[in-house]
Amino acid sequence: MRRFLRPGHDPVRERLKRDLFQFNKTVEHGFPHQPSALGYSPFLRLMAIGTRSGAIKLYGAPGVEFMGLHEENNTVMQIHFIPDQCQLVTLLDDNSLHLWSLKQHGGASELREEHRFTLKGPPGSPPSATQVTAVLPHSSREVLYLGTESGSIFVLELPSFRVLEDRTISPEAVLQRISEDNCNRRSCELVEALREHPKNPDQILIGYSRGLIVLWDLRAGRSFVWLSFQQLENLYWQRDGSKFISCHYDGSYTQWPVSSDNRQPEPLENTVPYGPFPCKAISKIYWQTTKNGLPYIIFQGGMPRASYGDRHSISVIHGSQQTAFDFTSRVIDFFIIFSSDPAAEFDDPSALVVLAEEELVVIDLKSAGWPAVHPPYLASLHCSAITCSHHVSNIPLKLWERIISAGSKQNIHYSSMPWPIDGGTNIAPDPPQRDLLLTGHEDGTVRFWDASGVCLHLLYKLSTVRVFLTDADPNDNMNTLGEDEWPPLRKVGTFDPYSDDPRLGIQKIYLCKYSGYLAVAGTAGQVLVMELNDEDAEHVVDHAEADLLQDQEGYRWKGHEKLKTRDGPVRFEAGFQPFVLVQCQPPAVVTSLALHSEWKLVAFGTSHGFGLFDHQQKRLVFVKCTLHPSDQLALEGPLSRVKSLKKSLRQSFRRIRRSRVSSRKRSCWCKGEVDALQEMELAPVQRKIEARSAEDSFTGFVRTLYFADTFLRDSSRHCPSLWAGTNGGTVYAFCLRVPPAERRMDEPVRAEQAKEIQLMHRAPVVGILVLDGRSTPLPEPLEVAHDLSKSPDMQGSHQLLVVSEEQFKVFTLPKVSSKLKLKLTALEGCRVRKVTVANFGSCKTDDYSENDLAVLTNLGDIQIISLPFLKLQIRYPCIRKEDVSGIASCVFTKYGQGFYLISPSEFERFSLSTKWLVEPRCIVEMPEVTSNNHVHNKSGTENGKILFGKSFFSSSLLERKSGRLMEHALLNDESE
């Protein structure tokens, strides 16, 4: 194949291609799939999230993000930042420790893995002896304390990861210090918690799982011992170091005094907050002091076991205020943002940051009512499963502002607090244009995301549910718990995977950025046309039905029923408000949608046929049935075979998740190849080789619809036209007569079938495009009217490009004769899944750009094919071919970027263009002193090699001292 498709060896073209095309995966948007660990550095003001697939992601101020991937692809169990350093340590579930650091490189910071280490016990010792359960990076930044399952605490030198064996705190050593009667009763067992004394770095608090708590003095070798009779979960120091708090398996927490005398201390306070009935464990607790004396006690869990044991909660108690924040998914971990200035007298907490399994929730603790903070990133894209997506580039400022204003009215219940995690500096250039990514969801909502930059940020959420009557009352609020309710649960977060009615699911979206018209189509054949309105309004939605079978007798639709509509006026909030509803009959899922805002027409297609609706006159113009008479499957509805639609959706959702689990485990592939081969021999899979015929199922399935003003009938007169392509390789062209603007309301729009093209290879038609006399794709509706595009060339002859899953074909117009073709499947065995025209600009000169086809194949490759000559330019592997949901979710932008789902909750952004590249570029500032020291260090080496050792030594000392000072200055600055 290469021999035939290699586009010559034109060096000019090859050079140009280098200036035009380049493939990069730039950033992952959304919420990490299966998060497993959380870390926070008050010093850097950065948050780190680890996942089950071994990824770690760091987030700071909006736009500041870093990503790293452990080679092992093992679950990240714990993340700990080294105090006052740009370094962090991760613990994986294979018991390996990894040191990561943020280093500046080429003007921007990068996250790199520096070291890895696995704790090894003496020969013959059981693996539990070295299984790390607790990690404490010491404030000296020189050592790491590792608590293990055996109860030993190992000391690791940083950054070399060398075990300092003489400093190991063995359980025997601890027991020696304990009075006789205690040590007989219990052994030390597993180390649950290690906490450094907030004031005295020489003392660490050790909590063993059986309830023994030891304050160990590293210098003096003294120890204080407390005994609790409950299994210990966690420990927390109070700020002044005079007390600490322990939380327990039975849902209680205990406050203990710390005094210097050696008497056996008694607990100050022992409470079961949600008693008296048995409660679940409190797994983590914070005790935060404030100026007014009332502490914030914040803990995870502790709910009454019988009635609320299934809740994922975090409780905040402040004086008489108490709220149990109730999460829809499991809480992974949480932290509190409080004053980190060591000199400050109080903790003065400002925000609670909770990482749940499916979302990040931040609660503002400063404002009354503790409202949630709207996160600028880590949005839960999948709060209802994503069913489709649509990208619109270069949104006009006016529309952008109107969408934002509509969205801000929806966000009034959010806190106005600035985003508290604000470390690092975003140094990426401002995005060159405003881009919108629209996602359709299973629950009938459309979310509008700001996709211009690195942070995918929710601007506005549109719900189509209001138009329909559904079982669930939209006013039914989950938060209608009375005031006296105990425990005081409050639902937080947006993740809601349960859909009231799967028929509401959004399948196709089309937004006209110039007019603000939006067309949305769904699972039960519903098509809504909407208009942007800045005010709330109450109005009746015009309702029409499109009988795509045209009253044929003898058909029986066995799929779902159509949605019931609400009679009478409906109240819509500001934003996109539907004014027309067309329901296809039979109510099969809408498979294609096109909107022409200038002609005020909307076209829609299902597996039965397609129709055209005039949304100005609110009149159905025509319908065309594309069914083959023998296609019984399409008639009955594909879902009739599946008993429950919900079930099938759930299964597909699960499938997406499952495919995700292995998505990062790429390295294992080569090894497993031999095994895979043997497996294949055991269970051979057969594939039938058969030519497609007209009788195949779903040949009438309408895959694509396209409006074009072109020469359909004769070469002298162009007219509006509608093109439709089906699964069976048929293209229909309809000639439209749209009355002129002044008579638009008086005369009906007429349509007449002008052409029908049957592709002999019968592959599904996935794209139709008309090229003008200059071989440029026709502009979008209203694009010319807004002076954003050259008007199309109507002098030269137009050409029709039909893209099927297997071939690209160019035909002349108006007399259809075939001009060019490119066979893809016959030569490469891959099929077209997605195709778009993209504009590629040269990175060298501003004045050159060209249109090409960006094509995603079923193998996950992306190919760029030139227009109009259909020459393959370049090919990049992008998505694994096994990742079916990733390939299905891919959406291209008009400027050579794209998005695809790497998990139900994450979009990977990629770029094919050298010019349009959105990727994080940020700096995390080290304390300035450090950089000074670098200079010092450098000069030291320049002075002479003999001095090197000494100067290095002194400089590192200096670094420590002055580093501290500078940190204080920095933090003071921030708190002011």
Add this chain to the structure above:
Amino acid sequence: MQENLLNALRGSGWLPLLSVSLGRNRTDLRSALVGCTGIFGAEFRRFSLERSKPGKFEEFYGLLQHVHKIPNVDVLVGYTDIHGDLLPINNDDNYHKAVSTANPLLRIFIQRKEDADYSAFGTDTMTRKKNVLSNVLRPDNHKKKPHIVISMPQDFRPVSSIIDVDILPETHRRVRLYKYGTDKPLGFYIRDGSSVRVTAHGLEKVPGIFISRLVPGGLAQSTGLLAVNDEVLEVNGIEVSGKSLDQVTDMMIANSRNLIITVRPANQRNNVVRNSRTSGSSGQSTESSLPSSTPNILGSLLQGEEESDEEDIIIEDSGEPQQIPKAAPTSESIESLSQIELLHESTQNGFLPSSELNLNHSAGSISMEYEVPEPGRKSLEEEGTIITL
């Protein structure tokens, strides 16, 4: 098959042009024209033709019309080959073949086109031993035998062929399946498997694609050229190694109109042995019916594929379906044409002058190039809106 011929001879206006005693330099043609009314409605003429200079089919056709004094009647021309098969003469190739293989006599049959019984042609329509005349003279023996319908002789098409025998290793076989105009399914399945290859590291097991099943009555089975467990090496000239089962499936389906599979047969005993091919063995190996196919190389093979690839159909304004013509290349697009193997280059590889065939015999024949089967087309003509179950 004799019965067919007899039926043909008796019931219709066959003009068995019995002929041709060959002299050393002259072909002696004797023809008989049988009157339409008689039981032996045949007329014989005998004349001769110079064997070394047979001339063109057109000329021969004119000569026949002249000899039988039917200058304006369209006729079908057939001959019996050395095996006694009645085969058509409708182009220069098979005309030359007929003349060159005739020994000593070339028997020609002509039949008025409108009365043509196309079932007459085919293998074993004549037997070696029986004289055609004897069949003609004993017409009543086979009255009750039903017709076996065989399509029109001028549309005779290969169903499959072994090609490129000269350039392939003897252990490989390149099979071409022609799937058009027939309702017969391709009818085979492929699977993953492993095969042993000799590599730089010695023998190695590598993944391969194999034929796993042949559907009874399918095209693949009826050719006898493919068998279960044959390893698929190439599809239309493209190696399948490194491609997944799904990819190979897609490639085969995309090429299903004209599928060329190179296999390593599981049974290596029936391989074509080079230099021992004999001509005129019709029905035994299809290669002889395509005498010019052997020197194909991959390039022309692909081009041939392009050429024989059916064209799409257009229906304008609810009119008749028509093939979409090829646009005349403009100067602008020529550069690209030469680079991406486009439609226009019609390299004659001798396989399928299909479009010519159509042009020559357009009268009264349904062009089999149309892929839309008859019922489908009808519904399209009815604007496709009325669908009857």
